Amino acid sequence: MNLGAAIPVGNFAAGDNQTFALLNEDTEAGAGFGFSAGLKINFHTKVKGLGVIASLDGIYNGLNAEMRDVLQDLADYWDSQFSRDFTLKSPSYLNFPVMAGLRYTYGINAKTSIYGEAALGANLRVITNLELSGKSESYRETLTCTYNSAFGFAYQLGAGVNLTDKISLGLNYYNLGTAKVSGKMTDKQTYNYNTNNNSEKFKLKRITPSLVMIRLGYRF
Numbered sequence: 467m468n469l470g471a472a473i474p475v476g477n478f479a480a481g482d483n484q485t486f487a488l489l490n491e492d493t494e495a496g497a498g499f500g501f502s503a504g505l506k507i508n509f510h511t512k513v514k515g516l517g518v519i520a521s522l523d524g525i526y527n528g529l530n531a532e533m534r535d536v537l538q539d540l541a542d543y544w545d546s547q548f549s550r551d552f553t554l555k556s557p558s559y560l561n562f563p564v565m566a567g568l569r570y571t572y573g574i575n576a577k578t579s580i581y582g583e584a585a586l587g588a589n590l591r592v593i594t595n596l597e598l599s600g601k602s603e604s605y606r607e608t609l610t611c612t613y614n615s616a617f618g619f620a621y622q623l624g625a626g627v628n629l630t631d632k633i634s635l636g637l638n639y640y641n642l643g644t645a646k647v648s649g650k651m652t653d654k655q656t657y658n659y660n661t662n663n664n665s666e667k668f669k670l671k672r673i674t675p676s677l678v679m680i681r682l683g684y685r686f
Contacts, residue, residue: 470681472500483536495673500527525561548600555597563589563620579628589620589642606656618643634683642675
């Protein structure tokens with residue numbers, strides 16, 4: 467079992483008010499520091515030190531500080547249009563990669579060893595909703611961006627040290643595949659209990675979740 471930090475790199479970590487991939491035609495996703503939890507099984511082979519691994523991870527990343535500031539500026543503008551009850555829900559990234567590969571372990575002494583590994587597989591990418599909602603005396607408006615889930619080809623490379631027969635520390639690079647950002651924008655307006663919904667589908671450019679993972683592992 468692995469628990470640790472999920473640090474976005476490259477275009478997955480970049481972004482500003484002109485290049486945010488969830489709102490604009492760009493590839494910079496604006497992801498921030500996140501966390502991961504996962505399970506990995508190591509099947510020993512007849513070759514000393516070589517194993518076949520299978521893994522399942524759950525990875526969460528919110529937005530980075532710059533993108534939170536961009537959305538806050540948007541929220542401040544919306545807030546000025548309403549007299550009360552304004553809310554903002556920021557989107558987050560959830561990734562669920564499933565992979566299989568090889569691990570080679572080299573023993574240093576009876577309890578300590580080092581390892582290297584590589585694996586391939588598939589990733590399910592989920593983006594939570596972006597929602598802006600405000601209310602005046604007899605009027606309420608809610609603007610919601612709902613993002614479609616997507617699958618991508620995934621791979622990882624990593625190395626680490628088994629500190630004891632139970633505890634390990636690993637460093638991995640995860641590339642979780644390239645997939646388009648798409649979904650639906652809905653503008654719901656309610657005035658004196660009369661509701662009007664306007665929806666429009668959108669399709670933007672592709673983003674590539676790529677992360678450096680620093681994880682502490684416990685071996686059963």
